[in-house]
Amino acid sequence: MIDPNIKMTRRSFLGTVGTLTSVMLLPPRRLPAAENRFLLRPIPSSGERLPVMGMGTSRTFDVQGDAAAMEQLAQVLAAFFDNGGRLIDSSPMYGSAESVIGKLLGSKQGKSSLFAATKVWTDGRAAGIAQMERSMQRLGVDVIDLMQIHNLRDWKTHLPVLREWKQKGRIRYIGITTSHGRDHEALAQVLRTETLDFVQFSYNIADRAAEEQLLPLAADHGVAVLINRPFQRGSLFQKTRGRGLPAWSTEFDCNSWAQFFLKFIIAHPDVTCVIPATSKVKHMTDNMAAGVGSLPDADLRRRMVTHVASL
Template structure:
């Protein structure tokens, strides 16, 4: 019922171990061995691969400058990078998250090991330029890995700007993002009409509408997919936490419902990376474990969807 796929080469794995050793502090410095190698997926536009588990910064990274507020987040980032992760997604709408992310990555000397993604969410060309320049400043980056037009707000205005920035080398990839099913028709129309590198969309075991058209279309159009809200909505994870793990959990190497939910998401062939948000280093480590080892095959995925506990 399970299959191994998208594993790292020996050279890539050793590179991750060396990166962990160089971070200082956190799991690597404390003698904890890195988890098994994270599966990786290619970005269709370039062939570059990304680990299937990343980090979202909504809510959790909107904190002040005190050591007490920042210390757990530093450990989260250290754990992500030390165990082979790369992707950190933020946004100007997340309060202080961009600045906190930039400070932590710079403090760890980890910019070259980090895939930084953020968003533009405003109307008008000049406002968009100002917001993106501010994101560069806050993230302490000369260029960004990914800029996304959030919620398709004024996308016709911003897309030429993003293309110009990509041509100038100020960003590497461009895309769009959304998080509600009510916008899927509009998202689909843009995916069909425009050449994009990335789509960020909501997808979870209890929120599978993206499977119908958007994920197949992204695969068809050669668009990488970041998944937000991979734990679903309506308190799914809290509700499942009191229930026993299903019999297939051991086969998948899962010790928690969080790992099961993430394995379902990243086992979809169109998904490049899931970006669950957390401010807890232990949760970050568990999320990363979900990106290793056996993954559900199609038969098990169907069973998981059909037998989700109420």
């Protein structure tokens, strides 16, 4: 479906946003060419390589009917693709997010480098099939790159359907998710017993429970890992507000607290892609910069943990 070597340009994307013409007047927000060497990681089940920085849409893309918010998000998407992004993660749980993404991306030409990830979040086989059909229509795609079972909801019912759809070519990869620690044991059991392409869970510098079994299990079973809640729902920024970065952050090309937190996650070898959500262009550009340059080694990661814990 998608050639991973195709890169969406700002011009091709903005040509798809229809009436949001004022966006086209904005200057590019691209990392300097010499620095725009985005780190890629392979999906173990296929070898396809993905940028380590993706984008989440929870809370930020539920803006159907708000013209000003739509225009702002068009700029956010342009900055995302301009700086090497591909994977956008959504869910029917996120209100109008899927529809907003589909409307802003527009034509198939505008989706040339999109890796569309969404979820099934309901009970029952028939309801799950109907929901996945709606997701495809809302996103405006013929094939979903990654369909995930959201928060393990009725996963034993949905997983056989996902496998059927994958065999038929309607989805390319299948996965399962959680976004809170209380389901880690249940998720670990699924990883031990089922064959999956992706798993998604929370992991950040302040919440490292996933290091105990989920990250090692994913690696052992050849499952790609998506990371949500990289900023602990903003609490990490509250902790660091008004504080400067430690001087040694320059050792891994870090220029902001967002990059500090994201590079900590990306530096874990078992992480495939992290998916922060934002509705601001400056934050998107800042986030994407975490995917270029050097990463902290194991000693620096331990130093990062100690430093944040001391604040």
